[in-house]
Amino acid sequence: MTTNRLRRAFPAIVVFAGGILFWETIVRVFDIKGFLLPAPSAIISAFPAEWAELRPAAVGTFTSALAGLTLGTTLAIVAAVGAVRWPMAREGAMPLAITANSTPIIVLAPVANAWFGLLSPWSTIVVIAVLVFFPVMINLVRGLMSTDAAELELMASYAATRRTTLWKLQLPGALPYMFSALKVAAALSLIGAIVKEYFGGSQSRLGQYITLKAGNFQFEEVWTAIVLAALFGIGLYVLITLVEKKFMSWHVSVRAAQI
């Protein structure tokens, strides 16, 4: 089992390690300037000196991202269930949601500073929540509406209430949609947090750290923040995938991955 998994992961590990090695090599061979692309070894050696400044910045950014993700997802679930329950609300809200979802909501970032105050954590959390809300809501509505007509008839033949039908049939059936949406939303929450922080706010945030260091041409330091953000994004993705495996072992996408 373990050897099997290792064998399956092997190509990915080779490509990843090879990529890092290639990066290191071209930087050294072509003597690429640090402000264009620092070598991986240079980035790693920049970590110890920066850690005291980097750690609280990362914690602040990741906390905002998680808070925004949680708030946006929760509101989206409530809205999606409501939209499926009341067709009138759905017909009114869905075109708006789809329109909003195709606009670059992140442009609200500077405006949010005006709404909530430059230093309020809410200015970041709300931007992320709005960013996350639409894709999750739209996907979940699609998932809830994709229930098989015969399965709905089956529930009707049991004289099941709407609530029972929602809990026992529609929500479990929408889980695959929910998890794909969550993976997109997790990445969006990080993008939202960091881009929002570029526009000001608390100094101890990754976005502010990056702007500051880039202004001083300290690009190894900039890259430490990029690496941390990437690691957090990957971690979040892995976490969601694990939860997905736990709750969706029955689904064809998870089954196929286990073969």
Place this chain on the structure above:
Amino acid sequence: MTEAAMTLGNVSMVFDADGGSVHALEGVSLDIRDGELLSLIGPSGCGKSTLLRLLGDLLVATSGSVTVRGKSAEQARLDRDYGMVFQAATLLEWRRVAANVELPLEIMGVEPAERKRRAAEMLDLVGLGQFAEHYPWQLSGGMQQRVSIARALVFHPSILLMDEPFGALDEMTRERMQMELLGIQEKTGTTIVFVTHSIPEAAFLSDRVAVMSRRPGRITEVIDIDLAQPRVFDTREDPDFFAAVTQVRESLRSIEEAT
């Protein structure tokens, strides 16, 4: 066998469709006897599935009445008088076989221990006792349909409504399932309304066959099938069986010629 389990009184059904209306059923009257197996047969699009859904209160007739032992079809549905089986097994893929069979009991608020006992009993009846902990995708199409029948009967409904339940199965499996269905009916005494487009299937299974015309669907003839009970494997080679098949076929052909 003489008391009417269900009565259709001059039932008509008109669907609103884009740019007009579709007249699906026209003046259908029929008594379904207690404990009988009645097949509905007719050309495709004749409204036999619609008629089945009117019986089960999944659709409401435009005019006419559907009564179940003196009460309305809606009341019968609320009283959980109906078991439903569709062409697709419509098992919930996130539930194991036993949990699928328990679903109606769960919705009806039966205690967990009792649910488990009755689901196991039903699974034994359809010969799938040892598959209780499997997921639906691990079963063949015929086995899935047997689970679906077990689920429909687990709460002891007095009426079983079946919409081409064996239509997607291969011929061998289909014949075995027909035998099993008759065996189950003998044990449970359930009244069965069975939609099919297979003439031999209707002749083999039924006490009576209701032949329907093209849209708008009417019942043109109700044929008594005088075959010895219980029906056995050799019944299909009985001259009486061929006579019954011929009678149903002739009846269907007279519709073709009339239109």
